Amino acid sequence: MESLRGTAPSLSSPRRRRGRLLGVRRLRVNERVRVSLRDRELRLRSLATLQAPLRAPSIGVLRRPMESGEEALLLARRQKLESMRERGKNPFANAVDTSDRKLVAELRAGFAPALLDAAELRYDAERVTTLAGGRSFHVFGRLVARRGFGKASFFRLRDRSGELQLFAKQDVMGTAFAALEDVDLADHVEARGRAMVTKTGELSLELSELRVLSKAMRPLPDKWHGMTDADLRYRHRYVDFVATPEAAAVIRARGVIVQGLRDFLDGEGFLEVETPTLGTLVGGATARPFTTHHNALDLPLFLRVAPELYLKRLLVGGFERVYEIGRCYRNEGISTRHNPEFTLLEFYQAYATYDTLMHTTEALFRYVDEFLTTTLEELGFGTLVKRWHAERPFTLAEPFARVPMRTSVERSLERASLGSEVLDRLEALAFDNKTKAAAHADADGWVAIWRTRSERANRVDWPNLRRALAACGSAGERLFVAYEYLVEPFLAEDYRNADGTKSVPVFIIDYPFEVSPLARKKDADPTLVDRFELFVDGRELCNAFSELNDPADQEARFRHQVELKNKGNAETMDYDADYILALEHGMPPAAGFGLGVDRLAMALTCQPSIRDVIAFPLMRPEE
RNA sequence: GGGUCGAUAGCUCAGUCGGUUAGAGCAGCGGAUUUUUAAUCCGUUGGUCCUGGGUUCGAGUCCCAGUCGACCCA
Numbered sequence: 001m002e003s004l005r006g007t008a009p010s011l012s013s014p015r016r017r018r019g020r021l022l023g024v025r026r027l028r029v030n031e032r033v034r035v036s037l038r039d040r041e042l043r044l045r046s047l048a049t050l051q052a053p054l055r056a057p058s059i060g061v062l063r064r065p066m067e068s069g070e071e072a073l074l075l076a077r078r079q080k081l082e083s084m085r086e087r088g089k090n091p092f093a094n095a096v097d098t099s100d101r102k103l104v105a106e107l108r109a110g111f112a113p114a115l116l117d118a119a120e121l122r123y124d125a126e127r128v129t130t131l132a133g134g135r136s137f138h139v140f141g142r143l144v145a146r147r148g149f150g151k152a153s154f155f156r157l158r159d160r161s162g163e164l165q166l167f168a169k170q171d172v173m174g175t176a177f178a179a180l181e182d183v184d185l186a187d188h189v190e191a192r193g194r195a196m197v198t199k200t201g202e203l204s205l206e207l208s209e210l211r212v213l214s215k216a217m218r219p220l221p222d223k224w225h226g227m228t229d230a231d232l233r234y235r236h237r238y239v240d241f242v243a244t245p246e247a248a249a250v251i252r253a254r255g256v257i258v259q260g261l262r263d264f265l266d267g268e269g270f271l272e273v274e275t276p277t278l279g280t281l282v283g284g285a286t287a288r289p290f291t292t293h294h295n296a297l298d299l300p301l302f303l304r305v306a307p308e309l310y311l312k313r314l315l316v317g318g319f320e321r322v323y324e325i326g327r328c329y330r331n332e333g334i335s336t337r338h339n340p341e342f343t344l345l346e347f348y349q350a351y352a353t354y355d356t357l358m359h360t361t362e363a364l365f366r367y368v369d370e371f372l373t374t375t376l377e378e379l380g381f382g383t384l385v386k387r388w389h390a391e392r393p394f395t396l397a398e399p400f401a402r403v404p405m406r407t408s409v410e411r412s413l414e415r416a417s418l419g420s421e422v423l424d425r426l427e428a429l430a431f432d433n434k435t436k437a438a439a440h441a442d443a444d445g446w447v448a449i450w451r452t453r454s455e456r457a458n459r460v461d462w463p464n465l466r467r468a469l470a471a472c473g474s475a476g477e478r479l480f481v482a483y484e485y486l487v488e489p490f491l492a493e494d495y496r497n498a499d500g501t502k503s504v505p506v507f508i509i510d511y512p513f514e515v516s517p518l519a520r521k522k523d524a525d526p527t528l529v530d531r532f533e534l535f536v537d538g539r540e541l542c543n544a545f546s547e548l549n550d551p552a553d554q555e556a557r558f559r560h561q562v563e564l565k566n567k568g569n570a571e572t573m574d575y576d577a578d579y580i581l582a583l584e585h586g587m588p589p590a591a592g593f594g595l596g597v598d599r600l601a602m603a604l605t606c607q608p609s610i611r612d613v614i615a616f617p618l619m620r621p622e623e
Numbered sequence: 624g625g626g627u628c629g630a631u632a633g634c635u636c637a638g639u640c641g642g643u644u645a646g647a648g649c650a651g652c653g654g655a656u657u658u659u660u661a662a663u664c665c666g667u668u669g670g671u672c673c674u675g676g677g678u679u680c681g682a683g684u685c686c687c688a689g690u691c692g693a694c695c696c697a
Contacts, residue, residue, distance in 0.1 A: 069632050069651085072669060075652075147660065147663095148656085150656045151654085152657035165659085184649080196633090204658090222634040222650070464696085
């Protein structure tokens with residue numbers, strides 16, 4: 001990584017600006033187009049004046065192939081733009097009158113009584129004519145398809161609410177029909193026309209007028225296949241959203257999900273707040289931070305990894321129920337489940353325990369899912385949302401399972417035909433490369449035998465389990481690691497609904513205190529804390545606990561974090577003296593909750609990568 | 624960080640064993656077409672085969688290095 005950053009500028013050749021539609025490259029292409037136009041003019045002029053002697057070579061000039069296929073496409077659009085200007089039409093018109101605008105969805109709603117087939121959107125012609133009553137309708141949108149028939153033409157217009165066919169006929173439009181030659185796919189237009197139904201039953205506007213409002217200078221991707229190259233899609237999301245309707249629907253769904261979260265919490269009397277994203281300390285989660293710098297104060301700063309400690313200060317300040325939905329930043333790897341910046345929902349509730357929050361969590365998930373479903377149906381995404389529901393490998397309809405962490409490990413061992421000996425021997429299993437292999441001979445032998453006990457026992461990632469155990473400094477950490485390797489990979493198959501067709505969300509509860517530096521210890525067993533994480537189809541979505549409000553205990557936990565940091569662990573918290581001071585002023589008993597909003601969106605919309613639910617995911621630059 | 628796979632026209636993709644001038648569909652351009660909906664029909668433009676190096680009489684194809692991406696693992 002480091003070396004890459006250092007050497008990239010000198011190594012990277014001026015190439016790489018090939019093939020991929022990169023923003024920077026686009027500009028260059030445009031410049032090249034302009035230059036080449038000037039070139040051509042000059043050459044043509046010289047042809048005319050110099051005549052015969054240069055004739056042979058200049059034919060070569062004339063027949064010189066267009067710079068590239070892409071540039072030829074751009075040139076064609078520029079020529080249409082010029083043609084518009086010559087006819088006094090502004091290709092980037094700004095003054096529009098939307099006072100009588102109809103959204104496509106509104107228009108369809110108005111003609112709903114004439115629907116013959118709701119699934120295929122076929123309409124009865126006579127009833128549409130009657131309902132329209134001779135009115136002209138005014139619509140705005142982008143042209144996404146066209147079919148020409150000489151003296152007639154079909155367009156497909158898309159606005160934010162849906163798509164509608166426009167039908168242009170020469171005998172209706174008169175001279176305006178010829179101007180359609182300057183209209184390209186992807187142009188933004190306004191159109192007026194009477195509502196009618198075509199021979200095939202499609203509701204259409206028979207155009208009296210079509211005006212280009214904004215000329216698109218680049219074509220859309222393949223009308224049928226769209227854009228499938230993942231690299232292109234993520235780098236040029238604005239194109240992806242036009243070319244891949246589901247990609248746009250997912251972003252819309254995400255917005256609705258966030259709205260649903262707010263709706264639920266507002267209804268429970270929570271106050272939405274905003275807390276700092278820049279700070280001098282790292283806290284609220286064990287994660288490696290991004291660093292930055294404030295110039296005026298000459299102060300090194302961290303981007304927050306979680307809002308937790310500020311939200312709990314608000315509890316001290318008398319706000320009993322607060323929440324924040326905000327961006328957090330963790331300087332860690334990128335994967336299908338991790339983006340360096342991501343959105344966290346955290347809420348804190350005074351006089352509640354983690355047990356209270358388990359009930360709240362179930363209610364919240366069901367509320368948001370219902371909200372998403374009904375809202376998307378209203379927006380005309382009924383088919384899509386049905387498909388998502390069917391594809392989901394989990395169900396929210398049944399009670400979520402609850403299992404204490406230790407029990408979950410014991411159960412999982414049983415299912416793998418392994419005994420408690422595995423749990424008893426965690427410390428001895430630890431393996432790291434520093435120690436001689438001979439020292440692990442016993443453990444190697446046990447693992448070899450355990451692997452033979454069952455197919456599931458063989459599926460366990462023993463090498464990495466043993467490596468992770470080597471990094472543990474306490475029994476609590478070892479239990480947690482055992483859980484991660486022996487239980488978590490099997491959650492989705494172990495916890496199923498009544499008929500076994502879908503997985504059921506699982507609360508894993510009662511974590512070791514060593515891996516929970518901000519959670520309250522259990523009264524009955526101080527080696528554990530009142531904490532749960534929620535796993536939906538085996539993926540961690542939530543983390544919640546009864547809050548630690550004993551300043552002395554919190555101080556000891558912070559000290560332990562600092563010890564780990566001094567030993568070289570990058571994913572630790574700082575000692576936050578001001579937070580201790582806040583606790584000393586008295587924080588009410590409370591429980592707090594965190595939810596990965598991106599991951600929730602992934603789960604509810606069946607998206608395989610976090611990049612699909614983020615409008616503009618982080619990409620390595622091309623050049 | 625490791626492994627596997629991939630990169631060919633603006634987009635989606637073929638390209639056989641290393642062998643003639645690298646093909647198709649869409650989009651574009653020209654033509655025909657007044658009810659199509661992936662419209663159709665005729666014609667046509669468009670290529671740094673990701674980059675660099677190597678092997679070879681000959682490389683899109685084989686080898687090495689690199690870039691970017693996808694997936695899996697860490």
